[in-house]
Amino acid sequence: VLHVDLDQFLAAVEVRRRPELAGRPVVVGGDGNPKRPRQVVATASYEARAVGVHSGMPLVTAARKCPQAVFLPSDRPAYDAASAEVMAVLRSFPVVVEVWGWDEAFVGASTADPEALAHQIKQRVSDVTRLSCAVGIGETRLLAKTATGFAKPGGVARLTRAEWFDVMGDRPVTDVWGIGRRTGVRLAELGVETVRQLAAADLDQLRAAFGPSIGAHLKVLGLAGDDSPIVDEPRVAKGRSHEETFEHDVTEWVDVEQHVARMARLVTHEVVADGRRVTHVAVKLRTRTFYTRTKIGKLPEPTDDPDAVARHAGVVLARFEERRPLRLIGVRVVLEA
DNA sequence: TCTGGGGTCCTAGGACCC
DNA sequence: TCTGGGGTCCTAGGACCC
Numbered sequence: 001v002l003h004v005d006l007d008q009f010l011a012a013v014e015v016r017r018r019p020e021l022a023g024r025p026v027v028v029g030g031d032g033n034p035k036r037p038r039q040v041v042a043t044a045s046y047e048a049r050a051v052g053v054h055s056g057m058p059l060v061t062a063a064r065k066c067p068q069a070v071f072l073p074s075d076r077p078a079y080d081a082a083s084a085e086v087m088a089v090l091r092s093f094p095v096v097v098e099v100w101g102w103d104e105a106f107v108g109a110s111t112a113d114p115e116a117l118a119h120q121i122k123q124r125v126s127d128v129t130r131l132s133c134a135v136g137i138g139e140t141r142l143l144a145k146t147a148t149g150f151a152k153p154g155g156v157a158r159l160t161r162a163e164w165f166d167v168m169g170d171r172p173v174t175d176v177w178g179i180g181r182r183t184g185v186r187l188a189e190l191g192v193e194t195v196r197q198l199a200a201a202d203l204d205q206l207r208a209a210f211g212p213s214i215g216a217h218l219k220v221l222g223l224a225g226d227d228s229p230i231v232d233e234p235r236v237a238k239g240r241s242h243e244e245t246f247e248h249d250v251t252e253w254v255d256v257e258q259h260v261a262r263m264a265r266l267v268t269h270e271v272v273a274d275g276r277r278v279t280h281v282a283v284k285l286r287t288r289t290f291y292t293r294t295k296i297g298k299l300p301e302p303t304d305d306p307d308a309v310a311r312h313a314g315v316v317l318a319r320f321e322e323r324r325p326l327r328l329i330g331v332r333v334v335l336e337a
Numbered sequence: 338t339c340t341g342g343g344g345t346c347c348t349a350g351g352a353c354c355c
Numbered sequence: 356t357c358t359g360g361g362g363t364c365c366t367a368g369g370a371c372c373c
Contacts, residue, residue, distance in 0.1 A: 235345095
């Protein structure tokens, strides 16, 4: 398994079309205006990261830490296109390519010299797209993905099963891809803090605490992952969503209704263009205090009619009893298989 | 650090039925 | 009718990822 991960992807795409930005701290996110609140960093260039700017940080904070940075709006179509370029390069090799988001892919290959293949991939991606990437190599997705962390930026690294515990064994479980902060806290309550302890943890205890599926999965993660094959079948979308955080809270309920109807029609148009039909529609609301609730309703029958989805979204919205000012309104549709 | 947007998967629990 | 067990469908919410 090779894991290919583009370096500072969004920032790199921006620098590619504006070469004068090379070497400068670049911060991509929101509408590019760091004075406006309620926006966050999508990607920071390495120059900006060097002074503490990172993904998820409010733009306002990033501007304070790095006033000399160039702030740019997030340009989704540009990143979609750049991502497609990179994936096409990967598919030009005799390998299986499993796309994993905008800027990552797992590559399944049969080769005696994976390092050589990794360097060829890196070289061709660079030649064709002028974007750089890191490549991790391993016997499982998790080993390859973990190796990429050591390869960044722009390198090649390999992590074998045999090396797993030497490298990861004493690290906190949250260093493992797929284990977040919450699970880290719950594992700590069971006395499991390191990757080595997770690998040795009692399976029944994990299952009792996390459920049969997740419990077993956690132990597998502690053991460097399983060797489930890389597949290149295009993933069929399960749903589509659109949400907006407003700079100023939406206080009038009629405005909330209009936003919900607009977003419902928007996402329905998008999925209908892909030949899909909508089975459920969900509405998400978030107040100023970050109190967030979602309600979902099933349509009487699958539909491709944006107005029908908008009407049903209105019915779901009406089930919310509290009508406080909202910082976020969102709509998600679930798609017929 | 006053906290985006777009996804996926899993679990719990209630309703309902036999 | 002081009351089992199993199954399915549905919604709410948690958790994680990029």
